């Protein structure tokens with residue numbers, strides 16, 4: 001079983017995000033970059049598949065040269081090898097360019113399963129995996145909170161508004177995982193040491209045969225304005241000295257809830 | 259200008275978000291809806307009442323039982339035939355998969371997380387929140403039409419209007435059943451008692467400050483007294499105290515109740531983005547500095563373990579129980 005897992009490097013989600021006022025793009029300088037915590041669940045899911053069925057995990061990321069750190073982290077968790085798609089031409093790519101680049105990078109690669117996060121923590125559009133599935137002509141099993149692989153197919157529990165659906169697809173397929181699917185493991189010291197020597201192939205736009213089809217030149221959309229949102233005004237804050245519950249009940253009565 | 263709404267239906271009834279989208283779409287152009295799946299034909303009247311002048315209907319069960327791909331095939335060919343300016347989708351599980359695949363198929367813009375739509379000099383402008391709703395960005399399409407726009411549920415209030423009986427076009431396009439696809443084998447519900455979070459007028463929501471899953475019992479009690487739904491923060495869902503379907507916020511549900519009662523919730527922006535549309539917010543938190551107090555209409559600094567049981571008693575006595 002060969003599994004590809006797509007991981008994204010993002011600005012530390014615990015630090016507040018900023019837009020460059022000129023370019024209206026995410027500021028990435030001066031912020032710590034981390035492997036998207038959502039994608040750690042993808043790596044874990046991939047490792048669990050090959051631990052059961054045998055095979056290898058290839059970690060793929062598109063990003064600046066520094067995104068190598070995100071791949072190394074995934075390799076230190078247990079991934080076999082990495083592919084880093086990096087090229088100045090890919091700067092500020094939108095989701096569709098990302099999907100095109102990843103589709104081209106994995107095409108020559110034998111795989112049974114591609115695992116992604118349901119949505120990135122910084123962009124949270126969740127578009128890339130479905131676009132990737134479409135470009136590769138593969139079924140997409142999305143929002144998986146449970147994944148089982150065997151007999152040439154994958155079966156997931158797919159999150160819904162009020163429960164879950166059991167959904168099946170033949171392999172190869174693309175799967176997106178939610179945070180609830182597993183506890184991601186911590187890299188062991190040995191894992192970290194080994195990751196340093198694992199192979200990471202670097203590819204650019206030319207290598208992928210995508211010249212003119214991706215990146216800033218083929219953006220499908222443009223952010224034309226960014227403004228601070230109107231804030232809600234604070235109301236009354238009172239300390240509970242035994243009357244708190246009564247105050248709330250009074251307010252609920254005033255609102256005609258009771 | 260033709261604006262289409264992808265009209266997701268469940269057992270023949272349009273999802274609430276569909277009616278919200280139609281309401282907004284009316285003021286942006288001539289509206290058509292696409293309703294797919296068994297029973298979709300039953301939705302045409304409601305779709306017309308909310309603004310669809312025309313409804314495309316295809317009732318093949320594949321649209322219900324196979325994820326995304328049959329809908330993408332059909333939409334792609336419909337779009338080629340009619341060339342709408344934009345297609346609006348509710349940002350639901352299925353809506354997101356379908357719109358995303360379609361954008362790759364057509365090579366057109368996909369704009370996600372929209373909370374408002376507007377026209378600027380004739381161009382459709384999409385407004386979406388960033389950084390937990392602290393910043394609003396406006397995005398326009400640079401690709402050939404149609405722009406595919408994913409709109410967050412509850413962005414608009416559904417109101418009837420137009421009131422026409424829509425023209426209905428029944429489609430007979432063949433479904434490619436041989437294609438490898440993701441098929442639904444079984445549907446499981448984990449429904450809680452009381453109203454659905456999305457529809458509830460009152461929501462009682464619990465955070466990590468409750469201390470443990472056992473303490474959600476008092477929230478259920480309070481909710482039952484108020485006819486409310488119970489929600490939760492992500493910290494609670496991550497800890498496994500409540501299933502994901504309870505989660506409110508950026509990566510959970512967006513709610514717009516009349517009253518939102520936040521209990522032991524700090525008010526992180528990823529949480530508040532999903533609830534700050536509530537008409538009234540009440541918060542109880544033992545930390546006077548908790549950010550939730552910055553948006554609460556009434557904030558009580560105190561211990562939920564003390565106040566909530568008192569509140570249940572107080573409510574019961576006022577209801578004459």
Ligand SMILES: Cc1cc2nc3c(=O)[nH]c(=O)nc-3n(C[C@H](O)[C@H](O)[C@H](O)COP(=O)(O)OP(=O)(O)OC[C@H]3O[C@@H](n4cnc5c(N)ncnc54)[C@H](O)[C@@H]3O)c2cc1C
Pocket residue numbers: 013014121122464465466467468490491492493494505506507508509510511521522523524525526527528529532542543544545548560561562563
């Ligand atoms: C990309 C991303 C997406 C996210 N999406 C979501 C989302 O969709 N929804 C969401 O909710 N969060 C989301 N989060 C997480 C969010 O940042 C917060 O971590 C989370 O909302 C915190 O939950 P909480 O308020 O329950 O817990 P905490 O922040 O730990 O707050 C607990 C509060 O309880 C109070 N408290 C403790 N004991 C008591 C007591 N006895 N009585 C009264 N008060 C008490 C404390 O003072 C504290 O304010 C997301 C984060 C990221 C990075």
Ligand SMILES: Nc1ncnc2c1ncn2[C@@H]1O[C@H](COP(=O)(O)O)[C@@H](O)[C@H]1O
Pocket residue numbers: 006007008009036038039042060061062063095098115116117118119120121123124125126127128129
């Ligand atoms: N630049 C990238 N490199 C590798 N994988 C990515 C990249 N962007 C997105 N992904 C994958 O797609 C998922 C959803 O991201 P998004 O569509 O950006 O919300 C992520 O969790 C990753 O698995």
